[in-house]
Amino acid sequence: MKVNSACILEDRGILFIDGEDSKDFLQNIITNDINKVTDTRSCFASLLTPQGKFLFDFIVVKYKKGYFIDCEKSQIDELLKQLSLYKLRSNIQLLNLSNEFVVTALSHKKFMSINGSKNELGFTFKFREDPILLDPRNKNLGARLIINLEKLYLSLKKLELKSTSQEEYYNLSFDLGIAQKNTDMLKNKLFGIECNFDELNAIDFKKGCYVGQENTSRIKLKNKLSKRLLPIKIIEGSINEGDSIVKDHTEIGKILISKNYPFALIKHTSDKFDYNFTFEIKGAKIKIIKPNWL
Numbered sequence: 091m092k093v094n095s096a097c098i099l100e101d102r103g104i105l106f107i108d109g110e111d112s113k114d115f116l117q118n119i120i121t122n123d124i125n126k127v128t129d130t131r132s133c134f135a136s137l138l139t140p141q142g143k144f145l146f147d148f149i150v151v152k153y154k155k156g157y158f159i160d161c162e163k164s165q166i167d168e169l170l171k172q173l174s175l176y177k178l179r180s181n182i183q184l185l186n187l188s189n190e191f192v193v194t195a196l197s198h199k200k201f202m203s204i205n206g207s208k209n210e211l212g213f214t215f216k217f218r219e220d221p222i223l224l225d226p227r228n229k230n231l232g233a234r235l236i237i238n239l240e241k242l243y244l245s246l247k248k249l250e251l252k253s254t255s256q257e258e259y260y261n262l263s264f265d266l267g268i269a270q271k272n273t274d275m276l277k278n279k280l281f282g283i284e285c286n287f288d289e290l291n292a293i294d295f296k297k298g299c300y301v302g303q304e305n306t307s308r309i310k311l312k313n314k315l316s317k318r319l320l321p322i323k324i325i326e327g328s329i330n331e332g333d334s335i336v337k338d339h340t341e342i343g344k345i346l347i348s349k350n351y352p353f354a355l356i357k358h359t360s361d362k363f364d365y366n367f368t369f370e371i372k373g374a375k376i377k378i379i380k381p382n383w384l
Contacts, residue, residue, distance in 0.1 A: 091232055093200050094250060094252055095197065095251065095258060096195070096249070096254065097253075097258055098192060100163075100192070101163050102161070102162065102163055103163035103165075104188050104190075105187070106153065106157070106158060106185040107156050107159060107184055107185075108155060108156030109156070109180070110181050114180070119176050121137075121138065121282060121300055121302070122150070122297070124157075127150050128214075129214065129216075131214055132152070133149070133212055134148075134292045135147070135149075135150055136148070138282045138302030139278065139301070140301055141305055142309070143278045143281055144279070144285055146169050146273075147161070147273065148161035149161075163188055165274055190238060191220075191236055191239065192239055193234050194246070195231075196232055197232045197233075200232070200233070201233035204222070211224060220241065227291060228268060228383060260351060267320065267321045269321075269351070271350055272350070273347075276347070279346055281306065283306050283315060284317050284355060288315075317357050318355070320379060320381070321352065321353055321378075322345065322354050323377045324374065327372075328374055329345050329376065333345040334371070335371060356378055
């Protein structure tokens, strides 16, 4: 991203979880440790099925006495419904504030130029009373400002930022090998840990129980992680969800996201995996890309 660019992520939504039980509520269900989340620290986390399969991922940010949940807007109603299933007698409120707050992405370099910033994953501080944070997954993703819509353009002016297309941000995310678009296509199709959440700081293996913890820990502790979600470069033709990736008559992967920013679940059991190999899928030609952080 350009240093003076601000990508307004209109496809991101904001939930607000408030109430005296909000901390314990989140601690009991999400993959990361909510105790890490403070006024100066945010975290990346996910919500899994009881079997450890992927459902949702999001960024958790402390806001006043509760927590912002920064997630894909297209999935916000389903996430609200899922959270409500776990609410039971917890004294919490679940609010959709997507019409009041917007997520804006800015470069790492710009973030570091703002007074009060620190070059630490998830570091968070206030800008005009709204949280601004360095992405807790990867510093190269830059920072995000969760800001009240009424203050958006004045804040961008004060930061000397110019609004640009959100594609600039999502192109960067794809180049880094981090899936953020159309993640609803991943639901129940792979384990959360296969989404690289262990490498993207979404899982705390030392915290207590959470939904899906047993299988997640078993895969990690027994070194049984043989598949990972990896970006796909389309060289020629087109691909579809569910297409098999085959080498030497053996399926080594499957396309899970085909639109715009394609990803596949790939068996990568060997360090000798040939990432330069060109695969053919029903006339299409693709390459599997290994992110440099793996």
